[in-house]
Amino acid sequence: MVMERRSFVRHAGLAGVLATGAAPAVVNAQAQVRWRLASSFPKSLDTLFGAAELMARKVSDMSGGKFQISVHAGGEIVPALQVVDAVQGGTVECVHTAPYYFFGKDETFALGCAIPFGLNSRQMSAWMVEGNGLKLMREFYRNYNIINFLGGNTGAQMGGWYRKEIKSTADIKGLKIRIGGFAGRVIERMGAVPQQIAGGEIYSALEKGTIDAAEWVGPYDDQKLGFNKVAPNYYYPSWWEGGAQVDFYVNTKAYDALSSENKAILEAACAVSHVDMQAKYDAKNPIALKQLVGSGTKLFRFPKDVMDAAFKESHAVYAEISAKNPNWKKVYEDLVIFRRDQNLWFRFAEAGFDDFMQAQKL
Structure with a gap:
């Protein structure tokens, strides 16, 4: 009887065995992952602090609750402007911050966020995703035991x-x-x-x-x-x-320890958060400006x-x-x-359209 069962399994294959109920189903259980995220922003800002909350929520949703990230405002775990030291040293697994806060360590940090007369938000995303921006910044961040993911953009700010x-x-x-x-x-x-x-x-x-x-x-x-x-x-x-980018910084050791599935989940969740942040700003800023004036x-x-x-x-x-x-x-x-190439393009298409539309009384 045992020999007949072994022969059946060998010839029918696992799928056939499971279909007939001849063997118990095999469950590929993902290990539970618990991370902490230190933000540089206060909880009162649903745009900036909220972007990290959204990322954590998406990670949980996509992992079926097996990958959890608790989000902490500036000062809860470490001071807001010390988050890079925290993620570099492994005090926390990830942080959400504006890279230019840390230009005192190396001016190159600012290039991952915004510099005077730099790129607007769309140009910044284009440089990061389709240009060399993300590749070059990740090479630089290796010196700090960090891998970065795009974590939002404010669009052009006020002065x-x-x-x-x-x-x-x-x-x-x-x-x-x-x-x-x-x-x-x-x-x-x-x-x-x-x-x-x-x-x-x-x-x-x-x-x-x-x-x-x-x-x-x-x-x-x-x-x-x-x-x-x-x-x-x-x-x-x-x-x-002109287009300040916010980043998620992840400790490289913590990232390397993730399964390939959780790495993909983390990347996708960061991408959702990146798009969502500017959508919020573009929707909410006009109303607030009218109220302020x-x-x-x-x-x-x-x-x-x-x-x-x-x-x-x-x-x-x-x-x-x-x-x-x-x-x-x-x-x-x-x-x-x-x-240089971006401004040449935007000068004709984007600026031409914007100039006309903003002069209209709609």
Whole structure:
């Protein structure tokens, strides 16, 4: 009887055996995976902090609950601006942050997020996904025990909130401004005093007068953080953030330990979060801007001499960094070449369409 059963299994194959009920089904059980994610953003921001929550939810959904990521706001596990050290050292398996916060470690971090007069959001995604951006940044991040995944984009940002009007470059001198990442180095050359302050701490600094001005993202987030209550003058555009990309950083050891299925799930979940973030901003910013202006916010465009001075100083900084930082030079030169072709294309198709449509009374 035993010999007959073995012969049947051998000739019928596993599928046939399972179909007849002659043998118990074999279940390929995935091991349970539990990760922690440290965010650089406060829970109050459903756009930025919410992007990490969405990613974690998708990971759970696609894995049938076997891959769980708990999401923690800035300060819960580590301070908001120390998340890179946490993921590099394995304190947490992953983080969600704006790469340019860490340009002090190496200026190259900023190229993975936004630099003054860099790429807009669509160009940034194109460089990352179809150009060399993701490949080059991943080569760089290996030095920090990190693999990165695109984690959202804010689109073009606003230029921030100011206690006093900015009428010329003379008004920049001596200005104490909270400004994110790399742009601080540029505006410092214009005479300002940049301050690196995490998002959850900006309001109190502006309210107390510790700073004279602050930039964050755009109308929706800025309104939630209440900046209009302590600084009435709102400027645009953010010449330093034409399309700021946010990233998920994953510890390479933790990533390598994942099954191929969970790696695919993680990548897909990050991609969903990346698209969702800008969709939220594009949908919510117009409404918030109208509400802000309706409640007394004064809207101004930066004077041309401020823009020209910022452009000049930005490229002077880039030349200096390229001369001393080979990591930066390698990535930056590729971005410049890609930007040149992108701007040629956008100049005709996108800008032509946008100029006409925005002049219409619809």
